[in-house]
Amino acid sequence: MxxxxxxxxxxxxxxxxxxxxxxxxxxxxxxxxxxxxxxxxxxxxxxxxxxxxxxxxxxxxxxxxxxxxxxxxxxxxxxxxxxxxxxxxxxxxxxxxxxxxxxxxxxxxxxxxxxxxxxxxxxxxxxxxxxxxxxxxxxxxxxxxxxxxxAMPGWAHLQPIRGILRQYAQLRQGDTTQRIRDALNYLVFIRDKKAKYFEDNPQAAAYVDSLLKQDLRYLAHEYLNEHWTxxxxxxxxxxxxxxxxxxxxxxxxxxxxxxxxxxxxxxxxxxxxxxxxxxxxxxxxxxxxxxxxxxxxxQPQVIENVEDRLRLIDNLYFRAVRNDIKLPHKINLGVVSSTVQGPLYEILLATLSQDTLPLAEILSHAQLNDNVPADIIRAVDAGVAMGLFEVAAGPVPPSPENIPEHLFIPLPFNQFILRNEQLSGRPVSLACAATGTGYSLSDFDAAILYELSEAGKNNLADRVLAQLSKNERSIQKDGKPITDDKIRREVVEQACARFLSQAVPQLYRLGILESKPSS
Ligand SMILES: C[S@@+](CC[C@H](N)C(=O)[O-])C[C@H]1O[C@@H](n2cnc3c(N)ncnc32)[C@H](O)[C@@H]1O
Structure with a gap:
């Protein structure tokens, strides 16, 4: 319909x-x-x-x-x-x-x-x-x-895939799910039998495999709408x-x-x-x-100079994506590889691993006095582009020395999402007021967080294992489902320990977890 x-x-x-x-x-x-x-x-x-x-x-x-x-x-x-x-x-x-x-x-x-x-x-x-x-x-x-x-030209060689899926789906009976399933099977059939289109377009042939991993709901919305352009x-x-x-x-x-x-x-x-x-x-x-x-x-208002950018823009703070990034840092963003290095980045990385700062405060950092403001700003922007720094809507507090024993999830929105999305089979995004955006974690980590916030650290792995069984959810090691109960327990215990030592300090720092008031 x-x-x-x-x-x-x-x-x-x-x-x-x-x-x-x-x-x-x-x-x-x-x-x-x-x-x-x-x-x-x-x-x-x-x-x-x-x-x-x-x-x-x-x-x-x-x-x-x-x-x-x-x-x-x-x-x-x-x-x-x-x-x-x-x-x-x-x-x-x-x-x-x-x-x-x-x-x-x-x-x-x-x-x-x-x-x-x-x-x-x-x-x-x-x-x-x-x-x-x-x-x-x-x-x-x-x-x-x-x-x-x-966008074009990236879609040029794949447009016929959409044409084939849509035309075949139109010929089929049943609801949208049935029709996209049939169309996908047809696509695989003609690809496997080496239809000339696929022979002439090997990238399109490979692309079919990526479609097989997708949710049918996504495929229907992506490919079956009448006016796809x-x-x-x-x-x-x-x-x-x-x-x-x-x-x-x-x-x-x-x-x-x-x-x-x-x-x-x-x-x-x-x-x-x-x-x-x-x-x-x-x-x-x-x-x-x-x-x-x-x-x-x-009617965009143009920033004329560095001072304008510092004076007229509120609420943009910068911090290192992680505390353990070492230079030189190599990245590949698809087509080109780049390396980030040099004294300016060393100072920026050390500073922004400790604190979350707006541009004005970064520029006034004592160790950066010898640099021209425009160079520092360009390095910060390029650092964000290359995945070294991220931008937050506010000052995220530094990493805490100690994490309180009893923690809870203050936002009702996050409580609801965790209750409903843990073990959903897809990433779970919680709201973070400190950064003004979402914080994503795996659905398995979401189950650990949910159990932690419900009943604390005691028997955490036992409760996570019980959730996995209740939801008939398998966990994998080296790409294969674990069938041995002992190994399964070991993996869950390790995941809980890792979550407590690495994720919890982050979540506490971001205000997604708070200290539970004593009742
Ligand atoms: C592919 S979905 C994207 C949904 C969402 N933005 C996201 O990223 O998950 C496109 C959405 O646009 C809605 N939509 C399509 N045509 C519309 C129209 N004429 N008026 C209002 N909504 C429309 C659809 O119902 C659908 O939810």
Whole structure:
């Protein structure tokens, strides 16, 4: 079953939290591109178009109690699920509206942030027009909009896969799940029998294996919608330009650095142009981009100099991703490999492993006096892009000396998520008010955390083992399920010990765990 404009509604989408959607990530990407983002210290408004099952919306609402979060979705079953999370999580700053974008309530007001993930490439041209109208009418001046889409040329050789799946599914009987299952089997059949398309396109043949690992709900929403389209960057930029919105930058952060995305032999293409729109297109061709997360703004306010960036932007703090990173640090972000090293990074890493600091405080650090502010800022930004540092919405306290014996989970939202998502078979995201975004852990670690918060450290491994048995959940070692009870116990005991020594100090530092008040 689909909407009048061809979008599937008889099958729920999959749950998922996307960190790029946090106001902090969007604001930082804007500031890096010399655009002043909306302030988030006090109240701000955030609209998610096509919020699905609402994991991003609700996690961000719980992590940013000073903001108001509104989600819109056409699927009533999605909105029912979001409403349940909002009510169980006690989120009085979040609201889910069951509505087609076309009939969005006119008096909904304006928003400092609008996001749409997994929507723009999958809806009809009329719905896209409506999205552009919403952006024009409901994004506050200086506000930021995040849009994700399937991009060209990365999708070029895979487009027929979508065509085959959709056409075959249309010929089949049954509900959406049955039809996507049949279509997938057909795809595997013609691939295995070496249909000429697959012989001529070995990458497409290999791609079929990755589809077999995916959830059918994801595959149905990705491939069976009537109007699926992959766009060149310039096409999307032109659409937003038509509603007077300008391209600001992109996520993940490293995509804002062309030299981290394309090989050095292409540098002349980039060094000889100052036009960002041209640069983005070069980058997509040189990197064969298949998916983009782009940020647009209405009436962007440009940062003229370093002082502006320090003075006009609140709530962006930097810290080392981990305390044990050693230089030189090697990374590969897909196409190019880079190495981070040198005295400036040594000092930044040592400093940001101890403290979470805003740019102004990093610049005034005594050991950095000999460096020009612009160089320090560039090193911090490049460090974020290369996975050395991360950005938080506030000052995360330093690692504690001692962890209290009795701990609890203060946020009702996190209590609800842990109760429901532990051992769900997918990553679990909890809200963290200190960072303003989600904190993700494996569903197995979520089960350990749940037991720890319910009844403390005593017999922790026994209780986790009981949960695993109750949920008929197998655990693996070296890629194989463990069948021997003794080995199973040993693995769970080791996992609990590791969780207590490594994850708990982090969770306590982030305020996801707090000291339990004595009763
Ligand atoms: C692929 S899902 C993405 C969900 C969510 N943003 C996420 O990342 O998990 C696309 C969502 O857009 C919603 N949608 C599609 N067309 C719509 C329309 N015309 N009006 C409102 N919602 C729509 C669908 O119901 C679906 O939940």
């Amino acid at each position: 689909t909407t009048a404009t061809g979008y599937i509604t008889d099958l729920d989408y999959i749950p998922g939290f996307y960190p790029h959607m946090s106001p902090t990530a969007i604001r930082y990407a804007a500031s890096l591109n010399r655009v002043i983002p909306p302030a988030t210290t006090d109240n701000f408004r955030y609209l998610e178009l096509g919020c699905g099952l609402g994991n991003s919306l609700t996690t961000l609402a719980a992590a940013n109690p000073q903001g108001e979060f509104v989600g819109i979705d056409i699927n009533p079953s999605h909105i029912e699920t979001v409403d349940k999370i909002i009510s169980a999580g006690g989120l009085n700053n979040a609201k889910a509206i069951h509505s087609d974008f076309v009939s969005l309530p006119k008096d909904i007001g304006t928003f400092e942030f609008i996001s749409l993930h997994g929507v723009f490439s999958w809806v009809s041209p009329e719905v896209r027009e409506q999205i552009l109208r919403i952006a024009k009418n409901h994004l506050a001046p200086g506000g930021l909009l995040l849009v994700s889409y399937n 992959s766009f060149y960057f310039s096409e999307v930029a032109a659409m937003f330009h038509s509603v007077e919105m300008a391209f600001v930058g992109s996520l993940p952060i490293h995509t804002n650095f062309w030299d981290l995305c394309v090989r050095p032999e292409f540098q002349d293409l980039f060094r000889t142009t100052n036009n960002r729109l041209v640069t983005e297109s070069h980058k997509d061709f040189c990197a064969n981009t298949a998916f983009r997360w782009d940020i647009y703004s209405k």
